[in-house]
Amino acid sequence: MPAAFELSKVSVVRPGKTLLDDISWTVGDDERWVVLGPNGAGKTTLLQIVGAALHPTSGTVDILGDRLGQVAVAELRTRIGHTSTKVAERIPPAESVRDVVLSAAYGVTGRWREEYDDEDEVRTDQTLGEWGIAALAGRTFGTLSEGERKRVLIARALMTDPELLLLDEPGAGLDLGAREDLLASLEALASSAGSPALVMVSHHVEEIPVGFTHVLMLRDGRAVAQGPIAQTLTAEHLSTTFAQPIQLDHDHGRYAARRAGYGRRAMRPADTGGNA
Template sequence: MATAFQLDSVSVVRPGKRLLDDVSWTVHDDERWVVLGPNGAGKSTLLQVVGAHLHPTTGSAQILGERLGATDVFDLRTRIGHSATVVADRIPPAERVEDVVLSAAHAVTGRWRETYDEDDVQRARQIMGELGITGLADRTFGTLSEGERKRSLIARALMTDPELLLLDEPGAGLDLGAREDLLASLDVLSSTPGAPVLVMVSHHVEEIPPGFTHVLLLRDGGVVARGPIAEVLTAENLGTTFGMRLELDHVDGRYAARRAQYGRRALR
């Protein structure tokens, strides 16, 4: 089983704050991970390390066979797809959605003088079809709903056929219908042969797609628990992560959590 990335005792320290604290984490090619934790847990910082945008203060990080600090991170980043709000903020509102996806081939936001061949165009249209956004091709990015934007950004992240796909809170700000559309797309993606290794950050167990296999629970920059989702995602571990007693339900591959009622024992 090939290793997609491996973090060994990784810490990230900034003046007055330890953002990550001694995190060790190994992800293999056939796994689909969700990272759960409250605000300030270090989730986005962790994704920046895995995405080769941030070097650890201490510890080591091997990403797609390359060690951070001993490789050209600009080349490494071309092998990693990253969907996050910071990417959306750089896209011109008047950009056509098809061009939002297509321009990832040149790692730019906003078409200018670069050229694309027919294979690039077909690749963009294929990905958009798989994510159910073909009908948005001629819409401008600034007119999209939040859910449509999120799926467009995922399509863009897939454009370069990445080996690793990082999704930073893709469900944030979505209404119920948009969230369910997104989760359906991620479920299909996670089960597609040849799909990249998937790592998704979230605050909510309700946003975990059915096809995901593993979970990492993070609190105050440190690991609470990690491993196969069926073993690790328990009411006890989740309660420790979020600092409260919780009840956890699991029905038809989907999870739901709520605060445990007074006098009742939290259930798995």
């Protein structure tokens, strides 16, 4: 199975802090991964490495057949779709939704004087339709709800038909309804034979779409566990990852987690029939 990317003994060290520590990780081009971990675990740093936006301090990184450090990263990045809050922050609030998606063809976040061909125009309309946001095409990005913005950002990331799609906390800030709408779309994307390799970062198991195949769990920059989701996403591994006892439930492909014993109250003498 061809690898979308392969990290071997990757570390990222900054003064006084190790952000990633000896990470080895291989993702096949037909796999859908979720990366789980608490704040500060190294998830976003890892996604920057995989997105060719950051070089490791040590170790090797091969992305889409090219070795990071031996390839023009600007060209490599055009083959990778990436959504994050940083991308959203660079988009001018007055930019139309259609131009937000269309401008991905040039890798810019604000349309200026670029010339787009008919293929770009058709692809933009197709992508807007596939993600159910064609009705938003004339709206400006700054007027969208958080859920609408997340869908527009994913449509933008898919505009160039990438070989690898990276989603950095796509469910963050969404209400329940918007989250479920987004997950339904991601489930459809994950099950499509023509979809790119997918990596999604999250804090919450509840945000894992049905159809995702693998999980990587991080804590303090190190891998706690990684592998097929059915065998690897366990209460034991979650408890280690989040440093507290976790109970994990699974139903029809969806997961739910809570602190083990949450909601129980201490037994008092009156509860056991004793005297107060």
